[in-house]
Amino acid sequence: MGNGNGREYTLRCLECGGEFVGQWRIRCHCGGILEIWRDLSGLDGERLRRLFEQRLFTERGTVYAGGVWRYKELIAPELPDNVLTTRGEGNTGLYRSQACAAYAGIRELKLKAQSENPSGSFKDNGMAAAVSHGLSLGGNVFACSSTGNTSASLAMYAAWTGSFSLVFAPASNISPAKISQSTAYGAQVIRFDGTYDDGVAFLETWGDVLGLYVCNSLNPYRIEGQKSIVYELAQQLQWKMPEWIAIPGGALSNVSALGKGLDDLWSLGMIDKLPRIALVQAEGASPFHRMVEHKRKTLVPEPNPVTRASAMNIGNPPSWRKALAALELTQGVTVAVSDEEIMLAKRVIDRSGVGCEPASAATLAGLKKLRANGTIDKEETAVAILTGHMLKDVAALEELYSEEITHMPGGELLSPEAVRIALNVFKSV
Template sequence: MAWKSPAIDGKTADWDGEELRRLFDQRLAERGTVWASGVWRYKELIAPELPMESLVTRGEGNTGLYPLEAAARYAGVRRIWMKAQSENPSGSFKDNGMAAAVSHGLSIGRRVFACSSTGNTSASLAMYAAWCGGTAYVFAPARHVAAAKLLQTAAFGGKLVRFEGTYDDGITFLERHAEELGLYVCNSVNPYRIEGQKSIVFEIAQNLGWQMPDWIVVPGGALSNVSALGKGLEELLACGLIDRIPRIALVQAEGASPFHRMVERGDERLVPEPKPYTRASALNIGNPPSWPKALHALQVTKGVTVAVCDGEIMEAKDVRS
């Protein structure tokens, strides 16, 4: 499936930073309108070309930014904030991108949506498809998938297709057959997913009075999030909304870390992990589709990567605020 690039690409220099800052700050007071969305508040920088009548929202975004003193002590740094994306309607950051992807699908007359998923994407897509009266087909591996997320998907009316294989096999199937099956794909190969997820870093900037932290640390599975953060930071700087770009630290699970290995070795191309495994099921992706964009994000932000074992993930997970 081919997508036309979002209209924002290459046009950020046309915007006046002070004007955008006033507009975005004004929209913070909105309640019960599309502008109350933590995605569509920034429509001018996400999808200015989409007609208002196609915009779908479940009140996504507007997630808390919390100081974590215990986590800062654990990490040995002065201060840490957590952007609590679990406060999104379906429980993950996927809602920021899915609002934009489904809205674009509606704008071109599509009502049947699809994704390959290890959990979070499936729940998010099923929720938005149900909200707009559409249908969601979710291709989910038969193993190593978060059962609670699949129950959530089913509760929203998503049609589950279980298969032997990995998330990557599901992506390959959709790339080959979505068009003939009439499916609008909402994985991160869809550029509107990346555009919507930029709103996460837009919110961080606005929450901090447009003064950025030194680092942004983000987990990496399919790598859509780090790709979106990098692109969003570039655009904030180009618009004059921020005066510097923070560095990004991308964290992968050792059992599913082909991108980290590529960066560490200085390779030019990613070598997929054919049998990824980690207890962090959302990271259990061996051939992340967004790796070229993620690499660009690291280059722009002078970022770094690291891989951690499941034991380290579980230990850090036990650290409270």
């Protein structure tokens, strides 16, 4: 068990190489983004595999049975037990779907349903770590800019720990369900004219002045917590990885964490191979894909991103350098898909019995496109990370399925004949 006596970590700048030991900050003096670096050389990968298996079955009811703190040695060994925050995040399902595999055109596809997290998205894995670190610093006012999932997760953990949450949310192109969820958990929500990126810029400028602990993906602890997603995936697969992992990209914290987690597992000899990452963006909000596609060295922001997949509606993703490192490590690729392709893929995932919000469905749409252009072979295997629950975007459900609801003509009462007609229509779809 961890007790807070873990190894020291270093904050390293991805731009100038500057290092900070024992000093918490979000950005480097040069303005570069920071990441946490730890020396893993003293760790035994095989011993860790046994420890993680043991915790899964013997630590039930404790923080160490969860899908984040089960892997504390690789996430935040320095944090004391009394600040570790959990709502039972992680421990999400991994489902083989023949329908989704056939749609993508590959031999086997499994869906990692981070939508089963307590707030309904993958953000919980990272937020558990960020809020725990904030509490260790004595913080009690947690803040973020969000297109929805981050704010709901932050508000949930703040409420759970008796803290206060402040959320900045764009006034448009965001799911009302996510904002309502954040408000229900007690967040003070501030809607503003502008984009997600404008909210992040405000927090970077004024966060410290206002006494806020900022929980956006710039926060290195968010990335550390989100690494647990791939640790758990590897454990569920008995440490034998697929050829591909597909993941949607908005702020790019998810792919950054995926790459960093895979690097940990590979360096420690805990997995049989490094899977390739397929990062999928929406065509209307794909600045990172365009950068990679055109072999640019820096990202050109999209000032007015627009996509039906609101969770990916981000034009200036702050974690693009970390995402690029993840692609380089895994020989990964990027792909952009249309909103129409996303919604078609969503229908397939929904009808598979798992379901997801539109941004998650981009993974299946991306795999299909990569198979069609020959990047992925039909005999290869993949895992698609589903990042958000289908009820995160109720409007998308109405858009796709409202016409499939049978209404009795003229408000008539139920009758066997009417039901037979409805069944015949259903069977013909």
